[in-house]
Amino acid sequence: MTALVETRSDISRGPWATAFRRLRHDKVAMAALIFFCLILVSCLSAPLYAKWAGVNPFTSTLDATIMLDGKQTAVMEQSTEGLGLGYNPIGPTWQLGNYFLGADNQGRDVMARLLYGGWTSIIIASGATILTLLFATVLGLAAGFFGGVTDMILSRILDILWAFPVYLLAISLSIVMIAHGIDIGPFTIESGSLWLPVFIIGVIYIPYVARPIRGQVLSLRESEFVLAAISLGVPSHRILFRDILPNVTTTLIVFVPLMMALNMLTESALSFLSIGVQPPDASWGTIIQDGQGLLYSRPWVALAPGIAIVITVLALNVLGDGLRDALDPRSKIKLGRG
């Protein structure tokens, strides 16, 4: 069992520096962070990879050929054995820039699509996380601080939203919106837009974050420093933003990687069901769906994005745990050499 050892210099650094120092000393969390950054950089390099490989991962290339072992090889192969049934994409060549993971059923480079898909998945997960945290913070602060009727109305709305099974709600919203998009006054999202899954996923998880935020604000509102500010006549908005918000920020930060992981899984599930990212755009979910029909003969088309999801989600969850430990003053992380 390790004991918390805080030196005088740690205390003088302030809470953020201390938290960062704690995080730095959490080797598992740091490994997860580095891993996630590597995935991020790899996905960011998708256009460069596609250019280098000379492929367009969004266009059908059924008649494409590649050089393999000094021979020109078709990317889509017609079976020549037996009755000549079947027309399968080429399998992994394990040569970077040359259909490393093979092709999908449209003759597209799976590796290039995997990188583009990762970028799309991360963008959607990040966008949805920002949306969730933004709305959840506003609702949680308002409900917890103002209480009374405001709290009753907002809490019941959140309760109703949370009463729906999350995936069922996401699927229902997607099916309705996928055909026509969203058009609410000046706020318009077209049906094929990536913002649509961002919006849907962002909305369904608002109660997941807003409810604990509200609980924390309720407790903070009764704390001595807030009561003192109220009794001194400090305006509500000032108390909210200067006294309460900074105290829930750590919770919000801990939520970031966890929500990212959750959103990434939800996006993949929706895309797998054809109600998330729309073709020809790629996401890890759509690539798994493409690979579903090739599971028997070309398993890597589905396995590669599946593994990518597992690794990324694992990295984010471990990072989330590390952040929670680092930001929690009661956590038992050994700092320094002592």
Next chain:
Amino acid sequence: MKKYLLTGAALAAFTFSAVAPASAEYMKEHRGGTMRILAHAAAGTVDPHINYTLQYWQIYQSLYDGLIAFQKAGGPEGFTKVPDIAEEFPKPTNDGKTYVFKIRKGIKFSNGQELGVKDVVASFQRIFKVSSPTAGGFYSVIVGADKCIKDPKTCTLEGGVVGDEAASTVTINLTRPDAEIFDKLALPHAAILPADSPTTDVGSVPLPGTGAYMMSAYDPNKGMTLTRNPNFKVWSEAAQPDGYPDVVQYDFGPTEEAQVTAVQNGEADWMFDEAPADRLAEMGTKNKDQVHVTPLTAWWYLPMNNKLAPFDNIKARQAVNFAIDRKALVNLFGGPVLASPVCQVLPPGFPGHVDYCPYTKDPGAKWSAPDMEKAKKLVEESGTKGQKVTIIVEDKTVAKSIGVYLQSVLNELGYVAELKPISPDIQFTYIQNTKNNVQISVTQWYQDYPAASDFLNILFGSGSYTPGSDSSINISGYTNKDLDEKMQKALALGVTDQEAANKIWAEVDKTVTDDSAAAAMFTPKHLDFTSKRLGNFQFNYQFYWMVTQSWVQ
């Protein structure tokens, strides 16, 4: 002998006809046993007057009979019509508008009731009373049908279907000559049922029939069981032969992958669903003796909305026809063994078909390669470049692959293409309804019966275009008055001179193709996958594999 019969459909058919012993000997040797067949899901109601699916029409062949039947024979012989409950083909009188059918005696339903004139008359009324999906299409030509369509509950078909108990005849009067009336009478929707059958959809309660088998159990969540009809006696080998297995157990539930594995392991004798694309190569090598590939009279095509931009412009439609690589589309379907590229509506070998392909690199009889340059030029000329196009496809592997490919082609042509895969349960009705403003879609049409009108008149006749309806099978919204007249002329001529009528149908096919009412992709072939023990596989061109004509022991 049995070994020969297991080595491929074509060879089997040839061997069977050339050296086979009499079917009585086969019957003695192979009669009995339980055949187990599989499908992923049930196909809805078992009411033969309502169900409109290949899955159950195939099963109905050994359960029900009509006045006329398609011959129970393998290959194109299956298109031949033979008298069934009628003793013989009646000669048309009254300028081709009246047919008098003599009803056979001694035929019994599976519930023991003897079939009589009243059952025939009641069955025709029931087609309208249960609002059969083809009542307004196929059978609207019967006198009194218009009244029955308006008020199904009180339908009597007065003057249209008249029974004479004493003479044991049923007279059918038509409002106009119809060369395809016998085809229509041979479909399951015109099956003869007991007169006291409910006049509402029976859902999952099987109705008695006169066939060699009866449906003794049906649960849409589990499966159906066919057992021998204890009251059946063969009256016509061609129309309703006896079957080999004692029991056919049709189970619902397994996925396509699981079905393939079950047939490979001998746990099932046949699978209804299409084999998954990634199993084809394996099936074609390891299990090649169990695979039967047969050409179909069917059509995969891209309906383009002739009344909505950009495809209200003929040049835009022609551009799509020139741009699509039909070889690539064939490959997406499973390769040249399973499909052949086409440019026209009527499938090869169909009445009225004359090879024609204007949308290829070297226009002529057959498609050779896409002409992207010409296609791009046509798009420029049409002034539709840059327009947004949405493609609606079924959310199924092959259809979606075709959609993704088509999206690439349209983008290359200069359009901004978007793909919307929607549930296969609703896609076909969705693309028919003009309210949904569908610009282009991926769909297919499988013949009801072997007549050119079943493709051309149904898919491109003005009569099939009903704006705002889910049943507007003229999905392209192509309307051409001159062509409608030509089709009516061909239909009328067919009563007396089918050859001459087919020549007119060939002209109609050419016009529809030239007008690019839709973009033809390919004609598919059918793949049946059977167990090692299953013998005497015979593929009937009209209703596909004849289930009970195969044996399992």
